[in-house]
Amino acid sequence: xxxxxxxxxxxxxxxxxxxxxxxxxxxxxxxxxxxxxxxxxxxxxxxxxxxxxxxxxxxxxxxxxxxxxxxxxxxxxxxxxxxxxxxxxxxxxxxxxxxxxxxxxxxx
Numbered sequence: 001x002x003x004x005x006x007x008x009x010x011x012x013x014x015x016x017x018x019x020x021x022x023x024x025x026x027x028x029x030x031x032x033x034x035x036x037x038x039x040x041x042x043x044x045x046x047x048x049x050x051x052x053x054x055x056x057x058x059x060x061x062x063x064x065x066x067x068x069x070x071x072x073x074x075x076x077x078x079x080x081x082x083x084x085x086x087x088x089x090x091x092x093x094x095x096x097x098x099x100x101x102x103x104x105x106x107x108x
Contacts, residue, residue: 006065011035014063032057 015033018025025031034053036044048054069075 007063008035010063010065030056 011033018031018033032053034048036048054060066075
């Protein structure tokens with residue numbers, strides 16, 4: 001199961017919980033549920049903001065799966081967290097394994 005599956009499951013599950021308590025939300029308040037596409041690449045939240053997704057929004061609560069946490073626990077932090085998009089290019093010069101030299105890759 002990839003992270004995107006978890007994110008969609010969280011959003012759908014969260015939506016179900018909000019709907020269970022819809023009568024407790026004041027009539028002058030609104031809930032907007034957003035799924036950020038392409039968060040690892042150029043786009044994501046920036047594109048959503050440019051398209052107007054945040055117009056009229058006073059508060060934002062985000063969620064990201066954290067595989068190192070304990071089941072049933074939620075970690076909460078004020079402010080931003082995990083907001084970075086990075087690209088990395090590498091060049092493999094040589095891949096050699098002394099012990100398993102017959103499995104080594106000759107790039108030359």
